[in-house]
Each structure stands twice: as structure tokens, then as C-alpha cells.
Amino acid sequence: xxxxxxxxxxxxxxxxxxxxxxxxxxxxxxxxxxxxxxxxxxxxxxxxxxxxxxxxxxxxxxxxxxxxxxxxxxxxxxxxxxxxxxxxxxxxxxxxxxxxxxxxxxxxxxxxxxxxxxxxxxxxxxxxxxxxxxxxxxxxxxxxxxxxxxxxxxxxxxxxxxxxxxxxxxxxxxxxxxxxxxxxxxxxxxxxxxxxxxxxxxxxxxxxxxxxxxxxxxxxxxxxxxxxxxxxxxxxxxxxxx
Numbered sequence: 708x709x710x711x712x713x714x715x716x717x718x719x720x721x722x723x724x725x726x727x728x729x730x731x732x733x734x735x736x737x738x739x740x741x742x743x744x745x746x747x748x749x750x751x752x753x754x755x756x757x758x759x760x761x762x763x764x765x766x767x768x769x770x771x772x773x774x775x776x777x778x779x780x781x782x783x784x785x786x787x788x789x790x791x792x793x794x795x796x797x798x799x800x801x802x803x804x805x806x807x808x809x810x811x812x813x814x815x816x817x818x819x820x821x822x823x824x825x826x827x828x829x830x831x832x833x834x835x836x837x838x839x840x841x842x843x844x845x846x847x848x849x850x851x852x853x854x855x856x857x858x859x860x861x862x863x864x865x866x867x868x869x870x871x872x873x874x875x876x877x878x879x880x881x882x883x884x885x886x887x888x889x890x891x892x893x894x895x896x897x898x899x900x901x902x903x904x905x906x907x908x909x910x911x912x913x914x915x916x917x918x919x920x921x922x923x924x925x926x927x928x929x930x931x932x933x934x935x936x937x938x939x940x941x942x943x944x945x946x947x948x949x
Contacts, residue, residue, distance in 0.1 A: 713781045714921045716774045717928055720936030723763050761833055762939050766932075769826040773928070776815050776822065777921075783812045784917060787910040791888070794906040801906045806863075809913050813859045819924065820848045823931075830935065835942055844931065851927045855920055862916070 738744050786808055789796040797804055824845055831841045892908050902909070 712918075713784065714777050714918070715925065716777055717770050717925070717932070719766055719770045720932045722936050722940060723766055758833070759939075759943060762830070762835060765826060765829050765833065766935070766939075769823070770932075772822050772826075773819060776818050779815045780812055780917065780921065783808050783815070784914060787914050790910045791907045791914075802902050805906055805909050805913070810863055812913075812917055813855075813863065816855070816920065816924070817852065819928075820852050823848055823928075835935070835938060840938075844934075847927075847931070851923070858916065858920070862913075 786797070787805070790801060790805065794801040827836065827841055827844050830836045831838070836844070888911070892905075892911070895905055895908060898904055
């Protein structure tokens with residue numbers, strides 16, 4: 708059976724890890740010195756008054772929220788992979804389920820942008836970003852995501868369509884598939900070139916599309932993380948630290 712490799716989690720910027728660890732150790736030492744844990748209100752007050760700790764926790768929470776979405780996308784990939792092995796892996800009409808899974812992917816995918824907008828706003832409120840920088844970063848998300856709206860609309864509203872008479876499939880899109888899977892797909896096309904008969908092929912194509920989109924997004928998000936991490940370090944060196 709073809710395995711759909713999971714989308715890797717977004718990782719927090721490594722240059723901020725030491726600062727977050729140092730902040731956590733400082734909080735721990737304070738609790739040891741006073742002999743009791745901070746209350747939620749006390750901890751919130753300390754966090755709000757410490758730029759380094761606050762920004763690093765915002766970063767960590769941002770990454771956690773993004774990775775929750777990625778976990779959902781990996782469920783979509785897993786279900787599609789199961790349907791390639793057996794279109795009846797789940798109850799209900801497999802064509803409807805396949806199309807629903809792709810709609811679910813795009814719903815989750817565009818949530819990545821909305822989540823990031825919220826955290827960029829938090830960074831602005833914390834003083835890390837000035838308005839032009841925040842606008843530039845938000846606009847960058849719109850630009851990188853804009854290219855996928857057409858893909859989304861075509862797939863969601865039109866679906867996948869093969870030639871009605873002649874079987875003319877560009878197998879380069881399946882270059883990573885095992886030979887037995889390719890043979891199965893060819894047999895399906897020869898039987899009947901319909902949505903109902905090509906569920907497995909549709910799932911394979913959708914997996915390719917999802918992985919390509921997430922690859923572009925992952926590289927973009929890593930770059931954004933690097934830019935913001937550099938800004939945190941520079942801000943601390945120039946303003947926060949004496």
C-alpha cells in the first residue's frame with residue numbers, strides 16, 4: 708500500500724529556545740526562593756511585564772496552534788491513503804467522502820493564515836512590530852495563500868476530470884507511486900473513466916496536491932519565523948537590555 712508521508716510540524720525558532728529556557732528557569736528559581744508556586748494572576752502579571760518571556764511564549768503558542776491544524780491535515784492524508792488501498796474503508800459514498808476530505812483540507816489550510824494574523828497582531832501589541840512591518844507580514848500571507856485559491860476553486864467546484872474516451876494520463880504526477888499502484892490505476896481507467904470508478908486515483912492526486920501546497924507553506928512559515936526571531940533578538944539587544 709502507498710504510504711502518505713505526514714506533514715512535518717512547524718518548529719519554533721531555535722535562536723529563541725535558550726531565552727525561553729532561561730526565562731522558565733528564572734520563574735522556577737523564584738518559586739523555589741519564595742517557597743510556593745505563583746498563582747495564575749501572579750504568573751500572568753510577570754509574563755506581561757517581561758518582554759522576552761512574553762514574546763517567546765507567544766511564539767510557542769503560535770507554533771502549537773499551527774501544528775494542531777497540521778495534525779488535522781495529516782488525518783485527511785491518512786484517510787485518503789486508506790481509501791487508495793480500499794475505497795470502502797469508511798462508511799458512505801466514497802466519491803462524496805473523497806471530495807469532502809479535500810474540502811476539509813482547504814478549510815484547515817486557510818485557517819493557518821487566519822491564526823497567523825492573530826499572532827502577528829499580538830506581536831504588534833507587544834511592541835515587537837510597528838504598523839508598516841505588521842502590514843507587510845500580513846500582506847505576505849495573503850500573497851502566498853492567494854495562489855492556492857484558484858487551485859481550491861477548481862478542485863472543490865470542478866473536481867478531477869479525465870478524458871472521456873482516450874486514456875491519456877500524465878503519469879509523471881505519479882512518479883513516486885509503487886508499480887503495483889500504477890497498474891491498479893491503469894486497470895481502473897480502462898474499466899470506466901468515471902468519478903465512481905477512479906476514487907483511488909483521485910485520492911492519489913489529492914495527496915500530491917496537498918503535499919505540494921504544504922511544502923510551499925512550510926518553507927514560507929519557516930522564513931517568517933526566522934525573520935521574526937531575528938527581530939526579537941535585535942529588539943532585546945537594542946531596547947530591552949541595558
